[in-house]
């Protein structure tokens with residue numbers, strides 16, 4: 001029987017693929033785990049997730065449900081639907097507090113809270129995001145192959161990103177919503193390949209009731225037909241600043257500074273998944289969880305082994 005006032009081996013903040021996978025490996029290692037999750041994984045805006053072997057095309061809800069069923073076999077894993085608001089380190093343990101009033105003590109804490117997308121402010125953007133306009137071509141490019149697509153974005157990575165999308169569709173128009181940050185050579189390279197460049201300001205993304213993009217409306221009155229697209233970036237923000245409060249710096253790229261496999265300078269604090277990389281994908285996030293679960297179990301085992309040898 002688990003109790004709020006026990007000392008947990010691990011508290012996991014966030015139950016996306018990273019946190020769920022860490023919970024699975026730790027549960028299988030007979031470790032006591034409190035998995036606290038707000039229940040809004042990043043890809044929940046989509047209908048289908050792709051690229052996870054044996055799960056290609058699964059809905060985010062079905063993915064989560066399958067993970068919950070698997071975790072239910074391990075009675076040392078306790079899943080709590082709540083939001084972690086604070087975590088402090090007190091000597092060798094962490095005190096974790098939740099919005100719902102839980103207070104848990106733990107030897108280790110894994111931050112698997114992911115990031116939140118901060119979409120461009122164009123009318124219609126929220127409705128098409130994850131339905132016909134996506135972030136990751138490896139996740140959703142196949143379903144949009146050979147369609148008339150938009151590439152939305154500007155900045156240093158625009159040229160490389162456009163090239164990448166070109167391997168799924170040759171019918172591309174790049175919308176930069178202002179003067180393109182492309183040099184003349186890059187502009188020519190797009191032109192030679194028949195890739196359009198639209199530098200005007202976007203006013204609206206027109207779409208069907210189920211979020212399928214139909215037109216990009218420009219402020220100058222042009223309506224450009226497109227059936228889908230990809231966003232260069234979404235100006236992501238960390239879902240929680242708990243690591244910062246515990247002394248972990250954010251890099252210029254917006255993810256937390258970590259060492260090997262999500263270990264941090266703060267003993268017992270681990271950061272995995274999108275919080276560590278900005279974009280891990282489902283497999284990458286699950287892999288992080290697996291590895292960190294093993295690292296934590298080994299660490300706990302070492303402490304217990306030493307203690308059990310004392311007379």
Ligand SMILES: Cc1cc2nc3c(=O)[nH]c(=O)nc-3n(C[C@H](O)[C@H](O)[C@H](O)COP(=O)(O)OP(=O)(O)OC[C@H]3O[C@@H](n4cnc5c(N)ncnc54)[C@H](O)[C@@H]3O)c2cc1C
Nearest residue numbers: 014016018038040041042043050084114139273274281282
């Ligand atoms: C539109 C879109 C489509 C995508 N499609 C795919 C795809 O097809 N294939 C693929 O591999 N990847 C896809 N991804 C990427 C994938 O969603 C992420 O890389 C992956 O979910 C990261 O996993 P994570 O566990 O790190 O974070 P998340 O999945 O975001 O999970 C974090 C969890 O932590 C919770 N949380 C946050 N803060 C707190 C807190 N303070 N307390 C408690 N809980 C908290 C959140 O609510 C959430 O449940 C897609 C992403 C987007 C945006």
